[in-house]
Amino acid sequence: MSIYLDYSATTPVDPKVFEAMIPYFKEKFANPSSIHTLGRIVREDVDKARATVAKSIGAEPHEIIFTASGTSSDNMAIRSIAEKFAHRGKHIITSVIEHKAVLQTCKYLEKHGYEVTYLPVDKDGLVSVEDFRNAIRKDTILVSIMLVNNEIGTLQPIKEISAIARKNQIIVHTDAVQAMGKMKIDVGELGVDLLTFSGHKICAPKGIGVLYVDENLKDDMVPLIFGGSQEFGLRAGTENVANIIGLAKACEIVMEDVEKEAAYVKGLRDLFENRILTEIPQTYVNGSREKRVCSVTNIAFKFIEAEALMIYAEEICCSTGSACTSESVDASHVLYAIGVDPVDLHGSIRFSFGRFNTEEEVNRAVEMIKTSVEKLRAMSPLV
Numbered sequence: 001m002s003i004y005l006d007y008s009a010t011t012p013v014d015p016k017v018f019e020a021m022i023p024y025f026k027e028k029f030a031n032p033s034s035i036h037t038l039g040r041i042v043r044e045d046v047d048k049a050r051a052t053v054a055k056s057i058g059a060e061p062h063e064i065i066f067t068a069s070g071t072s073s074d075n076m077a078i079r080s081i082a083e084k085f086a087h088r089g090k091h092i093i094t095s096v097i098e099h100k101a102v103l104q105t106c107k108y109l110e111k112h113g114y115e116v117t118y119l120p121v122d123k124d125g126l127v128s129v130e131d132f133r134n135a136i137r138k139d140t141i142l143v144s145i146m147l148v149n150n151e152i153g154t155l156q157p158i159k160e161i162s163a164i165a166r167k168n169q170i171i172v173h174t175d176a177v178q179a180m181g182k183m184k185i186d187v188g189e190l191g192v193d194l195l196t197f198s199g200h201k202i203c204a205p206k207g208i209g210v211l212y213v214d215e216n217l218k219d220d221m222v223p224l225i226f227g228g229s230q231e232f233g234l235r236a237g238t239e240n241v242a243n244i245i246g247l248a249k250a251c252e253i254v255m256e257d258v259e260k261e262a263a264y265v266k267g268l269r270d271l272f273e274n275r276i277l278t279e280i281p282q283t284y285v286n287g288s289r290e291k292r293v294c295s296v297t298n299i300a301f302k303f304i305e306a307e308a309l310m311i312y313a314e315e316i317c318c319s320t321g322s323a324c325t326s327e328s329v330d331a332s333h334v335l336y337a338i339g340v341d342p343v344d345l346h347g348s349i350r351f352s353f354g355r356f357n358t359e360e361e362v363n364r365a366v367e368m369i370k371t372s373v374e375k376l377r378a379m380s381p382l383v
């Protein structure tokens with residue numbers, strides 16, 4: 001029986017979410033844009049879902065745009081603002097440890113006349129607010145910094161960054177994909193103009209994302225996909241109704257339980273981490289152990305190839321690098337940026353915990369890892 005410790009890559013759909021979605025594959029299949037009774041019923045359900053999603057991050061329903069994924073939301077936020085505000089300037093600030101959805105969008109814009117500053121991070125994975133302040137130029141239009149990093153879990157000082165950005169009339173986007181469901185999120189408190197999150201990281205299905213757009217900015221958004229007038233004319237295409245309903249249910253669960261769940265998940269993460277660090281010699285945690293989300297630990301095992309360990313402890317599902325880059329032989333850009341010893345880059349593994357994990361699983365995983373590390377080190381010429 002496998003032990004799933006890869007919640008940062010994706011999560012299982014919560015049975016309550018699945019249950020809520022079923023009618024939309026069956027009797028409630030109508031197109032919400034249809035004006036017949038069935039269509040109108042589904043439209044009302046989508047509206048209710050939008051209100052629930054909005055409430056879960058302290059937003060208004062008309063500030064929520066449903067997209068196809070976290071990646072689509074990141075693309076839309078950055079490209080839309082870049083296009084609309086090009087007359088004011090073509091400079092964007094981001095960080096070196098963003099998700100590829102942000103980094104690759106920035107790379108694309110660089111090929112089209114924009115300039116991007118990639119802020120460095122310290123050994124904890126933190127962006128410096130001072131560095132941000134110093135990077136601001138007259139032509140800076142947008143800053144995009146993630147709330148929580150997906151590989152090491154670092155929490156960035158978004159509130160402070162927003163405050164400075166506001167004074168300089170710079171629009172703020174944050175990728176909150178890894179923060180949603182693990183901490184309370186309030187867009188007003190954060191002071192951001194745009195915020196991304198994704199369904200499949202919070203026990204809703206894959207293929208649904210959210211872009212929050214502050215109402216003052218809404219008229220400045222330009223669509224990237226053209227067609228019908230769905231999603232306020234900003235994202236054409238018939239709504240993925242079942243996924244929208246599922247996402248709303250997941251957000252409802254988050255609203256009810258986020259603090260309790262975060263404490264539970266943190267308990268499991270800490271138990272795992274403490275046992276590994278004390279029972280397996282020559283291991284350490286990559287990044288900050290304090291300024292970090294509750295669910296992730298990224299551990300370096302010295303003298304070990306992470307892939308080999310994953311083969312030995314094959315019952316454990318976890319990630320080397322990040323899932324999105326694990327097919328490439330390149331080491332993680334995040335671990336590289338925080339200055340992990342190059343030798344240890346290939347011995348680092350991300351374990352991420354969630355709602356359905358148990359203490360028994362955690363303890364079983366530790367035992368398996370212990371045995372596997374011992375075997376591998378016994379064979380290694382490096383030890």
Ligand SMILES: *Cc1c(COP(=O)(O)O)cnc(C)c1O
Pocket residue numbers: 008009068069070071072099101146148149150175177178198199200201207208209
């Ligand atoms: C998973 C993830 C994304 C991408 O979301 P998808 O819905 O898989 O496209 C973006 N940013 C971060 C930080 C993520 O962890």
